Amino acid sequence: MSKMPGSVGTTRTEYVTFSEPLPLDSGAVLSPVTIAYETYGRLNREKSNAILICHALSGDAHAAGYHEGETRPGWWDGVIGPGKAFDTDRYFVICSNVIGGCKGSTGPSSINPATGRPYALEFPVITVRDMVRAQKRLIDHLGINCLAAVAGGSMGGMQALQWSVTYPEAVRKVIAIATTARSTAQQIAFNEVGRQAIMADPAWAGGAYPADRPPVQGLRLARMIGHITYLSDGAMREKFGRNLQGRSSVGYGFSTEFQVESYLHHQGETFTRRFDANSYLYITRALDYFDLAVDDSLAAGFAGAKASFLVVSVSSDWLYPPYQSEEIVNALAANGIPVHYCEIRSNYGHDGFLLEYGQLNYIIGTFLDHLLVRDVMETGIPTIVERASIHDASRIMIENGVNHLPVLSEKGDLAGIVTSWDIAKAVACDYGSLDEIMSRSVVTAAPDEPVAEVARRMEERSISALPVVDADRRVIGLISSDAISTLIGRCT
């Protein structure tokens, strides 16, 4: 299929296998570990533009574009592509199938090297943290030290949150949608009913069913139950009301009569053609175990996180209700961690995170464009020491083609700044020492400040560049109005 506007075009799932054993939360190890993944866009030279997308319960690595011969795009195609929120003209977008899944990554239907047969229930129980550990292997394999963002909805949002606490140095932004920081009793309850439906199917056979005779009845029922929780009362009423399916009056029996019944049968049926029953057990168990709280405190759980966060809920989501997003926001705010919160207004229910593309594109796009100084600043900039001469300063400025030169004290922290305008003044007024011309009260920027705020400060003070300093006033870069306007020009 040729590339369409806004589409990443034809895509293909890649596979990588790691032979080094993957330690799991349960104490078991998994080896070898295969990860199925797709990428869209190009990784830049600095490897700083990578975004990891994490999928929900039944998703896979195919998040965007079209597989050869297929007409349905990837599951988050509405937000991934040129000009979309996850803009593949700017970002290198990665999506991988979770371990425990059945879409190419190692899971219970993979061959157990110890027996030569599918693992089935010999597959170790996994957690969301284990899924993230496996993703870290992939990210390392791709040579990426720090992700520009990790994003996902539902279980994908849990993985994104998990990244922020397990690998705080390896992720700059987290986008968590329609999710929670710890599974609730109600969520565990629905998962358990689904699992019981599968395990009660005689075809499940203790998990050792042959690939061509899976427990379809149990899996169908599990999905029907699950799918109800992905919708809302309003969405069901709007979609089906009390409409009958293919008949004009009720039949006083137990065959399928209502449209909503027919719809759920359809959803259950199609699910059995694309999903493995044992993977359903393992992944829902991972959801149950998910709890980022430490000593029952979510604030303590997020204490080490370093990313900035976007938390999004769906107004009609009763499976992962907005109050659970608000808990995440409060826990982050308690740690002084930058966080934005948005509630998508939608009647769709939980699956709104797969459908509300207009709102998602706007909210995510705005957040990703909400650049921080560290995203824009120039690093490795020239500096000069306090005792140097005006001649030294002008030579360094000419050699490096810069108009701003931070002046460092003997201790190495910021003592002042000298500009090409100061040099011109020095020549005109015949000043001899750097001390006479440099400004000592320097307006600075911090790496975690939003660029927009710094741009406002520069405008108010009529300054065209600010040194970026760390907590010890060590100069770590420079942000200039030129760099900001180049960026804005590129983004419009």
Ligand SMILES: CC(=O)SCCNC(=O)CCNC(=O)[C@H](O)C(C)(C)COP(=O)(O)OP(=O)(O)OC[C@H]1O[C@@H](n2cnc3c(N)ncnc32)[C@H](O)[C@@H]1OP(=O)(O)O
């Ligand atoms: C999140 C991840 O990481 S990936 C996992 C996401 N993917 C899924 O969950 C796949 C299954 N889920 C769905 O299809 C979800 O409903 C969504 C959210 C993805 C799509 O939502 P919508 O576009 O609103 O589709 P909707 O829920 O109406 O379902 C449409 C299907 O129901 C069928 N349908 C609609 N009404 C009826 C009915 N009365 N009787 C039988 N079937 C019906 C349609 O024919 C269509 O079938 P098809 O998907 O086989 O073509």
Ligand SMILES: N[C@@H](CCO)C(=O)O
């Ligand atoms: N429809 C989604 C819902 C779970 O979040 C899925 O099947 O993965």
